Amino acid sequence: MFKVLRDWMQRYFSNEEAVVLAVLLILAFTAVLTLGGMLAPVLAGMVLAFLMHGLVHGLERMRVPSGMAVGLxxxxFVGVLAAFMLILVPLLWHQLITLLNELPGMLGKWQSLLLLLPERYPHLVSDEQVLQAIESVRGELGKFGQWALTFSLSSLPLLVNIMIYFVLVPILVFFFLKDRELIGRWVRGYLPRERALITRVAQDMNRQIANYIRGKVIEIFLCGVATYIGFIAMGLNYAALLALLVGLSAVVPYVGTVVVTVPVAAIALFQWGWGDQFFYLMLVYGVIQVLDGNVLVPLLFSEAVNLHPVVIICAVLLFGGLWGFWGVFFAIPLATLFKAVLDAWPREQPPVAPLI
Incomplete structure (x- = not known):
């Protein structure tokens, strides 16, 4: 047993750079797990600065001075943030409050529609199944109402935290953009001098994660805008709120699209019933999802590392359980990081036994 373990250690950890890289990864993940809540504004600022670094670099390649590029x-960024706070947030809040007020009426209409199913399809659906489904929905709505009441009573500290975010994060983004070279030199000063493996993995992941994050942000924006235009053109209620959900569903591959289809179909069913308008809306929604999956995603993520769907789903479940929304958002980059580290990891090949 000890010989097997010693041979395995000799094969995968005989290189000093590999040991240093493993220690750095363990320290980084430990720091995020233990201090992630306290350093959340810093992490959010780093992510946003990472997103905007491509624009700064593009302006610098056009011979715009570095300070002016950062300022522009x-x-x-501040203009987009202000527009989001002053225009989009009030609209979303108004639609959310209106939706919560109309939920009892929606439940009654859905109940009447469900009760028609046993009459139309007696061989597929029974009265008992429909009544059980209605009771289950009522129970879930009751839990949601309790959660909403608890949330409203404890919303003041949350609002204070949000205000702190909106003050600290822009300041951190500015300094991360302005002093990125200084911060980079400071970090490199604490790394070993012999760091060819670390540099290779870092450069590969910097390119792949940058492409993924920027592509994902573009996908969320385009899907949300296209969905909003389609829903407004069809006259669907709560178009902005549903479009936001559809855009954010792109964060979770495979699962997000299926989950967000439920509220879209439920609100359309409440508004129009089983009419032509309902099926036209679902057709428009399906076309947007097909274009996203078959045109936009291959165009934006053509250079992304190919990961098996099982790996993606496992990564979403694991990192989402650890870090919530940000864990879900970075699940694929983190899975790609592990894959890149495993591919670049130096290892000694076991000796080949002679044929004779």
Whole structure:
């Protein structure tokens, strides 16, 4: 047993750079797990600065001075943030409050529609199954109402935290953009001098994660805008709120699309019933999802590392359980990081036994 373990250690950890890389990864994940809540504004600022670094670099390649490029990109960021807070947030909040007020009426209409199913399809659905489904929905709505009441009573500390985010995060984004070279030199000063493996993995992951995050943000924006235009054109209620959900569903591959289809179909069913308008809306929604999956995603993520769907789902479940929304958002980059580390990991090949 000890010989097998010693041979395995000799094969995978005989290289000093590999040991250093493993220690750095363990320390980084430990720091995020233990201090992630306290350093959440710093992590959010790093992510946003990472997103905007491509714009700064593009302006610098156009021979715009570095300070001016940072100023222009940061001004654009503040303008987008202000527009989001002053225009989009009030609209979403109004639609959310209206939806919560109309939920009892929606439940009554859905109940009447469900009760028609046993009459139309007596061989497929029974009265008992429909009544059980209605009771189950009522129970879930009751739990949701209790959660909403608890959330409203404890919303003041949350609002304070949000205000702190909106003050600290832009400041951190500015300094991460302005002093990125200084911070990079400071970090490299604490790394070993012999770091060819670390540099190779870091460069590969910097390119892949940058492409993924920027592509994912573009996908969320385009899906949300296209869905909003389609829903507004069809006259669907709560178009902005549903479009936001559809855009954010792109964060979770495979699962997100299936989950967000339920509220879209439920609200359309409440508004129009089993009419032509309902099926036209679901057709428009399906076309947007097909274009996203078969045109937009291959175009944006053509350079992404190919991961098996099982690996993606496992990564979403694991990192989402550890870090919530950000864990879900970075599940694929983190899975790609592990794959890149495993591919680049130096290892000694076991000796080949002679044929004779």
């Amino acid at each position: 990109v940061f001004t654009l």
